[in-house]
Amino acid sequence: MSTTTVETVPLPALSLTLQNGQKIRYHSDISIEADEIPVIDISDIYSDNLQARKAVAEKVREAAHRIGFFYIINHGIDPEHAENTFQQAKRFFAQPEKKKMEVCTDLVTEYFGYFPMAKYNRNGKKEKDLMEAYNWGYSPKYDPEVASGKEPDVDYVKLLWPVELPGFKETLYEHHSQLLTLARRLTKTFALALHLDEDYFAEYIKTPAAGMRITHYPSQEASPSDQLGIGAHTDFECFTFVTQDEHAGLEVLSKSGYWIKAKPIPGSIVVNIADCFMRQTNDFFVSTVHRVVNKAGAERYSCPFFFGFQQDMKLEPVPTCVSDSNPMKYPIVSSGEYLRWRAEQAKKVV
Ligand SMILES: O=C(O)CCC(=O)C(=O)O
Numbered sequence: 001m002s003t004t005t006v007e008t009v010p011l012p013a014l015s016l017t018l019q020n021g022q023k024i025r026y027h028s029d030i031s032i033e034a035d036e037i038p039v040i041d042i043s044d045i046y047s048d049n050l051q052a053r054k055a056v057a058e059k060v061r062e063a064a065h066r067i068g069f070f071y072i073i074n075h076g077i078d079p080e081h082a083e084n085t086f087q088q089a090k091r092f093f094a095q096p097e098k099k100k101m102e103v104c105t106d107l108v109t110e111y112f113g114y115f116p117m118a119k120y121n122r123n124g125k126k127e128k129d130l131m132e133a134y135n136w137g138y139s140p141k142y143d144p145e146v147a148s149g150k151e152p153d154v155d156y157v158k159l160l161w162p163v164e165l166p167g168f169k170e171t172l173y174e175h176h177s178q179l180l181t182l183a184r185r186l187t188k189t190f191a192l193a194l195h196l197d198e199d200y201f202a203e204y205i206k207t208p209a210a211g212m213r214i215t216h217y218p219s220q221e222a223s224p225s226d227q228l229g230i231g232a233h234t235d236f237e238c239f240t241f242v243t244q245d246e247h248a249g250l251e252v253l254s255k256s257g258y259w260i261k262a263k264p265i266p267g268s269i270v271v272n273i274a275d276c277f278m279r280q281t282n283d284f285f286v287s288t289v290h291r292v293v294n295k296a297g298a299e300r301y302s303c304p305f306f307f308g309f310q311q312d313m314k315l316e317p318v319p320t321c322v323s324d325s326n327p328m329k330y331p332i333v334s335s336g337e338y339l340r341w342r343a344e345q346a347k348k349v350v
């Protein structure tokens, strides 16, 4: 008589609940090096040949579905913009705390302005997250596709730009508008990656929810079991571009439950899928959990750009990702409703 042995694979021992309500499990807080995040040369997104554009899209499809993270190279953005942004970040964060608090996010309900050092504890660790950030939003005035666009007449524009840093706003928007153009172009690639018409998302990106932030992470002494730079989270929008400086720190949670280092690759931009795209693609695109731990022994700066759909557009499922046997998993809400809910959660100090 034969006996059958059932092998049991141990479940990751650690768990936590994210701000979007999702529960994650992982094996250890110590991250590993692994070859899971692909590097995609996207120069052909600018090609006149549809087949060449589709070839890039198939690589994006594989990465967005398998891990939700990839590096793009040959993206067409002059590295000078990132250098200028990092210079402005150093200038802004070097100001006295009192000055930075003059543009604090607590002055508004939106997810813009200054987020003070070690104020938030996203994963309920012993110590608060060792980072500070400054966020700003989409403005038609700095959108190259909107002729003679005006600044929105709202508090977050009037209150949250530091008055004593000449050139700060203009430099940040120069970079923002470059990334906006790339993001619109990449939205076509994502449409092809979903086997949709290239212009499927055209109506969603006329005046997109395109926010950006500069971040500063001092090097931490504490172990990642006790403290993080930014706690584990998923981003809110459709996709994010992260430009990192030369100091490592960004980490990605793999499907198998390990934290993987997303080390800086000079000249590259990290692209990660975020929650709105996960919802619209019914989980076909993975909104991957990530965090930052700066053990580089030096200050780390990054500048994420968050690209979401126009606030009044509904996050409806794309037709290639739903069927009778694979019904939509998420209730349909507008992009604005979803982003406001996430910002509200993220601004809570716990
Ligand atoms: O600093 C980084 O590399 C990533 C920051 C991040 O994930 C975020 O701000 O959402």
Ligand SMILES: [Fe+2]
Pocket (backbone or CB within 6 Å): 233, 234, 235, 290
């Ligand atoms: Fe993020």
